[in-house]
Amino acid sequence: MIVDKSYQAVTGRKGEIINKAMGVDYSRYETGSIAFRYEDMMNDTGYTLEDHIRLQQQFNVGNTPIFELKNLTELARKCAAPGKGARIFVKDEASNPAGSFKERRAVASVYQAKKMGYKGVIAATSGNYGAAVASQAAMQGLKCIIVQECYDSKGSGQPEIVEKARKCEALGAEVLQLSVGPELFYEVLMMLEETGFFNASLYSAFGVGGVETLGWELAHQFRDRCGRDADVVVCANAGGGNLTGTARGLRKAGSKAKIIAASVDLKGLSMASDQQFNRKSFTTAHTGFGVPYATDPDHSDVPRSAARPLRYMDRYVTVKQGEVFYITEALATLEGMEKGPAGNTSLAAAFALAQEMDQDQIIVAQETEYTGAGKHIQPQLAFARKNGIEILFGDPAEEIPGSNIILPARPSLLKAREADLDHMRKSLIRRQATRATGPVTAAEIAYLAEETNSSDAFVKGVLTELGYQLA
């Protein structure tokens, strides 16, 4: 049989390919209305939080330490008003086998793939998730293909992504590298069809469920060490799985910590642009992923994403590229830890947010990530400069993504800037409401209120403004 491999034909077979490549029939969670059964999807994996904890222990993942960053706290207090400056902690996720929290997301997917008899796993990722899946596939004895977006049309690769390719290959994976474009998911569908491997999607319930252990650990670690919960947990936000999983884990542990999302501000840069691809210094944890995935979670490689960050966010702040580079240097020179840089996005935000809080409060940046050649402030700043990006000291508020990187001229200029969460909530409601088949029902309104962590009144207001009839 000749298989049509055109873009239209392959993406047209998406539902069928994904069903075969995951053993999950997503259609069973649809209700024929705006709503879908999110919690059922999360609970149907067959893995409870306790199962994830046990599996991760079995495969050397998790139980990472928390570190109090006393010098950074001291510096934040010098920048803050008297009495302000919460204790800043970081969870050292870099100490996972492949160097990031993403391994929590990979364990159950790879385990499930093996249990179901798949010979290998495939993941679409230019980031740490590739190394995480490769590491788990190595440990659990499966083949692994990582598909990454890496080069522009001149063949120039983002140093950070080139390093991820090296790491994946070091862990035994095949790395298929692509030039810029959203057809990455088309290539993945073709690979799934060709190999019959398991789709270890970042957005599956196996993956996002695995991150719940991070939130669970945080709650228990702070109770053990400080006798209380953290007041604020800052999560870097891109596809939303990190925040979603962490928040769900915290809730399951009974923690009332505020959840603050943080992304690097790349406003104005198109993520699918060939010419702009190498004019950015951050390939993840940025607004180019964070905002579209928050407002429209279901445009990934699965029909329904388990990562639904708007459900759990209390606030969403942005930081500039120059500020994340700066905090990465601060972590090295004041705390003796070389990590990141992308994994320090939440730490940059935490440094600024701590200054709003009282000194007896606790704020935690819930991840670090490994560093290495290519993936480090020096090669990344050198690459930016080579690509014509100006690097200067000044007020990062004036940074223009794609034109310059402004390092704070002094530490007090590092700020966390409020993103308009209500605007994002409205955007999600507007998109999802298009599925309405008649007047919007009370059940649909309640669902949208959950999706946006808002209220029935808020949802009703937005729907009325959009001209929808309410049942």
Place this chain on the structure above:
Amino acid sequence: MAKKNDWVRVHRSVLEPEQRTGKLPEDTKLVPLEMWVKGRLLNESAEIGDDVTVLTRAGREEHGRMIEVDPCYELNYGCFVPEILEMEEQLRGALFGGEQV
């Protein structure tokens, strides 16, 4: 020159510009979607620039133009960036040296 079983890197276009999805920025629409992968050479021998078939790490047969034999990683820590030193001095000065925060 490479011989059978050598570790090589191949490159090809997956989608030509006219085959790409409509939802693309103008600059990306003008260029093909390209692919790079490594594998063991299945041809008896080949020269750089030849169209070849390779066996990848995951056991797939893949084809493309051979662009590298014994491909190496060229990533490094980049050129000296004087601003990093300046950040270090400024941060230490602010915390320990009584300089302006």
